[in-house]
Amino acid sequence: MHISKRTNISTGKAWLIRAIAILGALIVCAFVIFAIVKMNPIKVYISMFNGAFGTNKRIWVTVRDLMILTCIAIGLAPAFKMRFWNIGAEGQMLMGGIATAFFMINFAGKMPLPILFICMIVTSIVVGAIWGLIPGFFKAQWNTNETLFTLMMNYIAIQFTSYAVSKWENPPGSNSVGIINRSGATKNAGWIGNMFSKGYNVDYAWLVLITLVLAVAVYYYLTYTKQGYEIAVVGDSENTARYAGIRVKNVYMRTMAISGALCALAGFLAVTAVSHTISTDTAGGRGFTAIIVAWLAKMNPFVMILISALITFLNKGAIQIASDFGLNEYVSQIITGIILFFILGSEFFINYEVHFAKSHKE
Amino acid sequence: MEKALELKNITKHFGSLIANDHIGLTLYKGEILSLLGENGSGKTTLMNMISGIYYPDEGQIFVDGKEVEIKSPKDAFDLHIGMIHQHFKLVDVFTAAENIVLGLEGEKGKLDKKAVHAAVKEIADRYGFEIDPNKKIYDMSVSEKQTVEIVKVLYRGANILILDEPTAVLTPQETNKLFAVMRNMKQDGKAIIIITHKLHEVLDVSDRVVVLRKGKYIGDVETKNASQQSLTDMMVGRAVSLNIDRPHYENQRDTLLVEHLTVRDKEGVKKLDDVTFTARGGEILGIAGIAGSGQRELLESIAGLQHLEEGSKITYINPEGKHIDVNGMDPLDIINNNILLSFVPEDRFGMGLVGGMDITKNVMLRTYRRGASPVLDRKYPLDLSNKIVNDLEVMTPDVNKTPIRKLSGGNVQKVLVGREIECHPTVLMTAYAVRGLDINTSYTIYNLLTEQKMQGVAVIYVGEDLDVLLELCDRLLVLCGGKVSGIVDARKITKEEVGLMMTKVGGGA
Incomplete structure (x- = not known):
């Protein structure tokens, strides 16, 4: 057997390989399901589908979660394009969430709603930018390892969040912030759906809209602007960038500030549009899941939406089969794992060709 | 003369590209054979199939008259074929002797230093190498490192040696030493293939020359019947002028x-x-x-x-x-x-170019800042790329899709030099x-430089x-x-x- 790198592959063939991978994953999962729990795999798959799309509400929840995940992945894209391994999205998102909650709690009713929203957005962006800038600055000045640095910044952000939660506890003693502005004079203040009008799922509609705008903006920024070009050059070869007169340190800092700010915007959305509260679970590991999303999408924001959709669908499906069939959650995680394994594996066959050398004896 | 190696109808495809098209080649014992061809003519691909790095799509390989299959470098090594690559594969912190025995199974897993030194010395004496088995690689000059590579291959019993551009990094004196050693090895019955672009070296050291062009076997010629001009014409397929003009600028x-x-x-x-x-x-x-x-x-x-x-x-x-x-x-x-100021750096992909980007994006590296708009101007670099591709005859499928890393070395260099000249330095x-x-391509570049001088x-x-x-x-x-x-x-x-x-x-x- 011999493996060689493919020189070129048509888009159609690449998608065929991916489709085969998903089919293969479903078949393997079917065997696993049958072997472990002796159930009809088709029923299990239907149940998974129901979990994600079974009711109107479920569809909205799926859309909601996939948009937040996409938004974080979009935030990671500029940093990853620069080969800067920002694994600090979790912390950057939390910092944005704290900034948002701060204004919702302390300034609701004290300023007009549009001003309140502007404050929430601007502070999240600033705080996120600073949170991203710190590792960017250290990398630029002293070439510190950004992976460790951004990871450690996550824990600081989590501690900040804990502090904020204990400070804003409501009701006292609950060790949680509770739904902010649930009722009373400031009812729904700072909920994004309340900005202009109220109505069914307006929150989520805003979420979708903002995420799509960000996707277009980041795609445009990375593909068509001079700064986006500089990011790509720095990512490919720092020396080439220096040679071309690009000030690499500035690009590191600028790009990390942008990446941090975008991830913080995801935190802003998670608070104002989704949970209306802040806790250490506001990021909930999605900052890490988004890394997979960004990579599988090869930093293309539109593909990120598709990948996020798939991952969210798998999550929702897994939860559903766990409850429908009384399986423990590990079985559903096995299934998700197998499917992801196949999808990641399919990339290998898209990039490489496998030949089986025939022994030619005449 | 006895045949050491024979290739018949060797064919190798990479996607739609035919790198080697039914190539036949014979190498005799006690012979130095030069393999000559332009960049992208398939020399390295062919040698890689002999040394087990690639596997041919079609064709047969015979070693000492027996048909063999070479599926891995280990197979090649078992058949006493050794390749000395352009980039040395040595461990810096080890001594010459340690590098030479690296990966070989000693008796009972022990390293018998004395025996190794004796064997290395014997090889060095026989062929006229100068080598200090105790010297660490990081203390060595390029030519010493190359000596270690060659001794390593000989120590492992190679009878067929392939040298890929061995003189590119040597001074004239070092090159002469290497050639003396090669002649000694030839006397000893070893069969040697040398790849080099320097024609005077081909004429100096080899017995026979095989010319490839665009993946095809063009012919072989006894070195004594060849000249720089005749070899160039064979390689390029038409008559080429080999004089560098040196006009004086007033x-x-x-x-x-x-x-x-x-x-x-x-x-x-x-x-x-x-x-x-x-x-x-x-x-x-x-x-x-x-x-x-x-x-x-x-x-x-x-x-x-x-x-x-x-x-x-x-x-x-x-x-x-x-x-x-x-x-x-x-x-x-x-x-x-x-x-x-224009600068064509030594390290093309490490400094001058961005390997993962297409020609247009590489061409804009110098000029993308122009204009006040934060958005990239795409038209100017596209026009410029097309101009460079046309003027310098760059072989490329397109200017704005294929990553430049996938082009051959000569074409990459033409783009780089073309871009730097277009900055009007x-x-x-x-x-x-x-x-x-x-x-x-070299002469194209010399002419471009002289043209610049005259401006x-x-x-x-x-x-x-x-x-x-x-x-x-x-x-x-x-x-x-x-x-x-x-x-x-x-x-x-x-x-x-x-x-x-x-x-x-x-x-x-």
Whole structure:
């Protein structure tokens, strides 16, 4: 057997390989399901589908979660394009969430709603930018390892969040912030759906809209602007960038500030549009899941939406089969794992060709 | 004569590209065979199939008359085939002897140093190598490292040796030593294939020449019946002029003054020591020296990529006669001060180009800043790319899809040189501009440089082939260990004199 790198592959063939991978994953999962729990795999798959799309509400929840995940992945894209391994999205998102909650709690009713929203957005962006800038600055000045640095910044952000939660506890003693502005004079203040009008799922509609705008903006920024070009050059070869007169340190800092700010915007959305509260679970590991999303999408924001959709669908499906069939959650995680394994594996066959050398004896 | 190796109908495809198209080739024992061809003609692919790195799609390989299958480097090694690659595969912190036995199973897992040393010495004596088995690789010169590679292959019992461009990194003296060793090996019945682009070496060392062109076998010829001209014509497929024109430019003017330039590396070692010279517009200033004598640091200092020591001074004189201090500027300052400096660096993908990007995006590397808009202008670089591709006959499927890394070395270099010339420089620096390029492309590049010179550009040409340096350049600056060994008129000096200056400051005279 011999493996060689493919020189070129048509888009159609690449998608065929991916489709085969998903089919293969479903078949393997079917065997696993049958072997472990002796159930009809088709029923299990239907149940998974129901979990994600079974009711109107479920569809909205799926859309909601996939948009937040996409938004974080979009935030990671500029940093990853620069080969800067920002694994600090979790912390950057939390910092944005704290900034948002701060204004919702302390300034609701004290300023007009549009001003309140502007404050929430601007502070999240600033705080996120600073949170991203710190590792960017250290990398630029002293070439510190950004992976460790951004990871450690996550824990600081989590501690900040804990502090904020204990400070804003409501009701006292609950060790949680509770739904902010649930009722009373400031009812729904700072909920994004309340900005202009109220109505069914307006929150989520805003979420979708903002995420799509960000996707277009980041795609445009990375593909068509001079700064986006500089990011790509720095990512490919720092020396080439220096040679071309690009000030690499500035690009590191600028790009990390942008990446941090975008991830913080995801935190802003998670608070104002989704949970209306802040806790250490506001990021909930999605900052890490988004890394997979960004990579599988090869930093293309539109593909990120598709990948996020798939991952969210798998999550929702897994939860559903766990409850429908009384399986423990590990079985559903096995299934998700197998499917992801196949999808990641399919990339290998898209990039490489496998030949089986025939022994030619005449 | 007995056949050592025979290839029949060897074919290898890469996607839709045919790298080797039904190639047949015979190598006899006690023969040195030169494999000649332009870049992308399929030489390396063919050798990689003999040494087990690729597996042919079709065809048969015979070793000592028996049909064999070579599926891995280990198979090749078992058949006593050894390849010496262009890039050495040695462990820096090990000694020569340790590298030589690396990966071999000793008796009972023990390393018998004495036996190894004795065997190494025996090989060295038999073929005339100079090798110290106890010397660490990191202490060795390029030529010593190469010796270790060759001894390693011989120690493992190779009877068929393949050398891929072994002389690219050697001085003339070292090359002569290598050739002497190769002749000794030939006397001993070894069969040797050498890949080189330098025709005078082909004529000097080999018995027979096989020429490939675009993946096809063109023919073989006894070296004694061949000449540089006949071989070139075979390689290129048409008659090519092999003379480098050296016209004189009348209105030379000083363009770049370098004074007391001193540069240290990260460890504090002086890489350049008090270098002073003037580059003149309308002249090609050649820089000669053993690899690593400070050539890279010199060019990078001028380009604003090195930290200069106190007392160093670089002055640029613009066409209006204004003196501008360049020391302390970074590349962006240089651009912003309107200093028209172009630089073709040695490391094409590590510095001059972005391998993962297409031609257009590489061409815009120098000019993307133009205009106040934050959005990239795509039309200008696209037009420029098409112009470079047309003018310099760059072979590429397209200018705005294929990553430049996928083009062959010659085409990559044409894009790089083309881009730098299109910046309309007043100083043009090139480092090893023709390294790894075939003869046809090399001459294209020489002509481009001479054209620039005749437009009044100050050309600085760092080269390794002394024949070319002496033919192309007007003046020659010889570096030795970071010091200026001498600045001489290239029209009035011999290769041997320059060779001496390269190894000793002032040439020892």
